[in-house]
Amino acid sequence: MTGYANHSFWLETAGEDLNPRPALERSAEVDVAVLGAGYSGLWTAYYLLRERPGLRVAVVEKEIAGFGASGRNGGWCSPKFPVTPGVLEQRYGAEATRSLLVAMYDTVGEVCRVCEEESIDAHFHKGGALSLARGAHQLPAIQGARATYERLGLQDRNQLLSAEETREHVKVTDVFGALYTPESASVHPGRLVRGLARAIERRGGTIYEQTEVVSFEGGDAPRLVTRAGELRAKQAIALAGEGYLSRLPQLHRAIMPVYSLIVLAEPLSDAQWSAIGWQNRESISSQKFTVDYLTRTADGRILFGSRGAPYVFGSKITNEQDRHEPTHARARRAVVEWFPSLEGVRFTHAWGGPLGMPRDWMPAVAFDPPSRIGTARGYTGQGVATTNLAGRVLANLILGKQTGLETLPLAQRRSRDWEPEPLRWLAVRYMQNAFARIDEAAEKGQTPPMDAPIAEFLGKH
Ligand SMILES: Cc1cc2nc3c(=O)[nH]c(=O)nc-3n(C[C@H](O)[C@H](O)[C@H](O)COP(=O)(O)OP(=O)(O)OC[C@H]3O[C@@H](n4cnc5c(N)ncnc54)[C@H](O)[C@@H]3O)c2cc1C
Numbered sequence: 001m002t003g004y005a006n007h008s009f010w011l012e013t014a015g016e017d018l019n020p021r022p023a024l025e026r027s028a029e030v031d032v033a034v035l036g037a038g039y040s041g042l043w044t045a046y047y048l049l050r051e052r053p054g055l056r057v058a059v060v061e062k063e064i065a066g067f068g069a070s071g072r073n074g075g076w077c078s079p080k081f082p083v084t085p086g087v088l089e090q091r092y093g094a095e096a097t098r099s100l101l102v103a104m105y106d107t108v109g110e111v112c113r114v115c116e117e118e119s120i121d122a123h124f125h126k127g128g129a130l131s132l133a134r135g136a137h138q139l140p141a142i143q144g145a146r147a148t149y150e151r152l153g154l155q156d157r158n159q160l161l162s163a164e165e166t167r168e169h170v171k172v173t174d175v176f177g178a179l180y181t182p183e184s185a186s187v188h189p190g191r192l193v194r195g196l197a198r199a200i201e202r203r204g205g206t207i208y209e210q211t212e213v214v215s216f217e218g219g220d221a222p223r224l225v226t227r228a229g230e231l232r233a234k235q236a237i238a239l240a241g242e243g244y245l246s247r248l249p250q251l252h253r254a255i256m257p258v259y260s261l262i263v264l265a266e267p268l269s270d271a272q273w274s275a276i277g278w279q280n281r282e283s284i285s286s287q288k289f290t291v292d293y294l295t296r297t298a299d300g301r302i303l304f305g306s307r308g309a310p311y312v313f314g315s316k317i318t319n320e321q322d323r324h325e326p327t328h329a330r331a332r333r334a335v336v337e338w339f340p341s342l343e344g345v346r347f348t349h350a351w352g353g354p355l356g357m358p359r360d361w362m363p364a365v366a367f368d369p370p371s372r373i374g375t376a377r378g379y380t381g382q383g384v385a386t387t388n389l390a391g392r393v394l395a396n397l398i399l400g401k402q403t404g405l406e407t408l409p410l411a412q413r414r415s416r417d418w419e420p421e422p423l424r425w426l427a428v429r430y431m432q433n434a435f436a437r438i439d440e441a442a443e444k445g446q447t448p449p450m451d452a453p454i455a456e457f458l459g460k461h
Pocket residue numbers: 035036037038039040041060061062063064065066067068069070071072073074075076077078211212213214240241242243244245248259260261262293305352353354355356376377379380381382383384385386387
């Protein structure tokens with residue numbers, strides 16, 4: 001097995017040797033050239049080939065398929081959209097918000113359908129999601145979300161549970177209630193992304209690995225430029241490199257890489273599981289600003305993920321940033337705080353990776369016919385399901401096909417750019433620090449810091 005397995009438990013257990021596919025060796029011509037073999041690029045390629053068998057589609061990947069967030073995430077295949085329903089409603093109105101959220105529920109089903117059709121053993125499991133209120137201070141957030149779902153007519157898909165009802169699902173300390181979303185699933189991210197790559201090849205697509213795109217051109221002769229040559233596209237190029245797109249000078253400020261970090265415990269015994277409950281493997285989170293997300297893996301481990309690794313000046317991305325001991329140590333401690341019966345549990349893995357954050361937190365899926373440049377990006381850590389919707393939208397836009405998905409609020413838009421440095425560094429570090437202080441004060445039962453309303457406002461905009 002190659003060194004790529006060290007980037008996550010998911011790549012290590014993807015059931016493949018991860019030997020890179022051949023690189024692009026010289027200039028070539030295709031119909032559609034896609035940058036990035038994560039879910040966004042692969043779903044786009046998949047739906048293009050599904051819709052137009054025989055279309056020449058090639059995906060160009062700097063490392064291997066699944067090297068990025070798609071091979072490292074928390075495994076939530078959730079209908080949760082990166083922007084909260086309340087903010088969506090303010091920005092786009094109730095009708096468009098409802099259509100988008102309904103499309104997200106359908107998307108979870110679509111991922112399951114494709115896994116079955118393409119024989120991708122991604123451990124797809126529809127166990128639901130629990131958004132917990134840990135502490136009374138977190139209750140207003142879930143009650144507010146529930147009120148929005150009621151206004152949108154989606155209350156049956158998002159049920160408010162009492163503390164006691166929540167404990168029937170899982171026994172976590174300090175629980176005051178939860179919002180339960182039955183239509184959420186979990187997956188093995190590595191098996192999903194690697195299986196998708198193989199499905200594309202079976203349908204005639206080509207994936208070039210260990211080939212970096214160093215720039216791109218649109219217009220009459222759209223192309224991805226690599227050191228070995230150009231991949232010229234007769235119909236379109238699609239940029240699907242998420243946080244890594246910030247490395248391209250043309251897109252440096254279009255998206256910001258933010259690290260999310262994960263620890264993984266050893267498999268628990270049946271006795272340990274019966275003390276905890278969590279028998280249906282729901283995806284679990286709380287309302288912390290610094291974000292926590294938990295998954296019970298198919299092989300009986302607890303995965304705990306969190307943000308908190310500091311943003312690095314200039315949107316830098318390096319393998320060293322995959323590990324940040326203070327954040328990993330905090331996540332290990334949190335597992336025992338949530339589940340005290342696990343005191344002494346061993347942790348076998350720790351990793352992390354960059355997700356892509358747009359300036360307004362809103363994904364953008366766009367195709368510009370004059371330049372023939374398409375893109376799908378900006379999922380702010382909620383991309384496992386959203387990328388499937390984005391891939392279908394982008395394929396439709398490129399092919400000029402209309403199914404209604406192209407009118408959803410994520411389509412044919414772009415976010416404004418991030419501020420130049422050093423303003424970006426100052427603002428992001430301030431926000432990271434403010435969110436940590438808000439969480440800490442809430443946990444200690446103290447009044448929120450004076451600047452909490454400003455940080456909360458900025459966090460939504
Ligand atoms: C630690 C972590 C946990 C997460 N947990 C969840 C979760 O539980 N649920 C959820 O919904 N979302 C989660 N996310 C977010 C989710 O994983 C992403 O939104 C999603 O995988 C994005 O897919 P993508 O294909 O757009 O980007 P990526 O998977 O990052 O893929 C981009 C690919 O493009 C390649 N690339 C970039 N630039 C170039 C270039 N110039 N030339 C060639 N190739 C290039 C990269 O090498 C990479 O393989 C998490 C993310 C992280 C990092």
